Amino acid sequence: MTDLHTEKDEKKQLRWRYYIDRKFQNVFILRFSAIVLLVVAFTLGILWMIRENPYPLLSEEGGVLISMSTEQTLSCQSADGAIVQMGVPGRIFNAFDLYWVPIVFVSSINLVLLVVFGLFYSHSMAGPVHNMRKTLQEMAEGGPVRPIRIRRGDQFQELVDDINTLIEKRVK
Structure with a gap:
């Protein structure tokens, strides 16, 4: 009974932990953040060119x-x-003097929002992948054959359904 209770507590704890697969989620967040940083660099580069080649605003x-x-x-x-x-x-x-501070400020806010969004969105992908791997590893090591369960809003619903169909038809 204590093993079942401990397993439930562990699953509940994992549900509220947003960093499930740190490597995957960090790469996901960094790739999306790189987009914001490239846009900032491009925008500031254009403003710098305007500063170096002024024309009436x-x-x-x-x-x-x-x-x-x-x-x-x-x-x-x-x-x-x-x-x-x-x-x-x-x-x-000139345009650079007027716009570089607001652009950096807004881009910083966008970067923070993107990191937060990336963490929550990657969680909906990393959680199911982690759960699939863990369940399949347990079954491969001789553990009980059981279907994979993921939350309703998670990604890869169809993949989990297909794996569960395979488990049901071939393994049981």
Whole structure:
């Protein structure tokens, strides 16, 4: 009775452990993460090229983006003779300066979400594979012949059904 109770506790513990096959799941997560990193590198590379070869960010009537200081002002006289107070021109911005921080921030969030998604999704693949291997190894070592059981939302449902059909027709 204690062996059965221990086996149930072990199975329950495995169900809540998301790293079942670390090697498979790490490779799965790294491959998906590499996609995000390539997109970030590509995007930052394009922004760097824009920085090195600047062109106006606004329409031809516009110009470039310049920060204006509101603490220091210049008095200018307009064409109609009115005196206008204007901020002192500050830093000139280009596309790279404007967009690299938001792109890195959003890409970092995407990377974290991708790792979390990759862990949960790979769990739905690694769990059934681990369960199939363990059950087949137990049967090969002379253990009881029993069908393979996986959770309802796991991947490889059809494969498990086919293996269970084989076990039922050939082994029993």
